[in-house]
Amino acid sequence: MYSSELIKGTLKTIVLNLLKENGKMYGYQITQRVKELTNGKIQITEGALYPTLHSLEKSGELDTQKEYMGKRVRKYYSLTKQGHVTANQKVNELTDFMNTMKFLLDLEARTSNG
Amino acid sequence: MYSSELIKGTLKTIVLNLLKENGKMYGYQITQRVKELTNGKIQITEGALYPTLHSLEKSGELDTQKEYMGKRVRKYYSLTKQGHVTANQKVNELTDFMNTMKFLLDLEARTSNG
DNA sequence: CAAATATACATAAATAACTTATGTATTAGC
């Protein structure tokens, strides 16, 4: 597990990108998928996820669709048109940021080598 | 400029790494150097930096040394032995995290391609 | 079949790392 400060700020990007690639997902599924894909290195808590999903829905990035499995409800989320745009922007911004960070760290390492 | 959430959590790592490579630096110099190295994409505010420096000093990562340029004081910071260890840990953790994030984003992109 | 665990949602209080605003003082440029 990474120190939590690092993960902060990337949650919306992770969620939007997962939905972009998987079409639709429900909350619990997102937490499990991220845990699985990162070998437990990134674990999204439900206390963080659900408010984020609600906020993305409110701001028009996500649509919801309820599905009943017996008596249990699953709330599926999918990207709106606007959500697709935001997803791309967020992924690009994060990629750019990480490249800048790597440059910042690598450059300094190179300087010390001569 | 990146949205501020992204930069959160990386400030200590940036500062420790800069000090590791440059030996000693003072606060204002750190803000200018980061701005310069990232073409203004990352701008560390003084309100964020000074408390961080104080906190790193308090926790034993940094030593300080005052230098007088005429009447003006500069407070130089440098890594303690423990600070070197922490700097390496933080850089490794950030690098690992960024690789995990890239995998998470790239994997999904690859999945959509077939 | 009872108990524990997993699935699945949700919210609210507390916390941490910032931003924004403000303050002081010296130095440089016009």
Added chain:
DNA sequence: GCTAATACATAAGTTATTTATGTATATTTG
């Protein structure tokens, strides 16, 4: 002399999280 840059510092407000708690159904295990 005025403005901007240099150089420090702190405090209030914001925001995204963590931690804690709650509800309910479904599955596994003894």
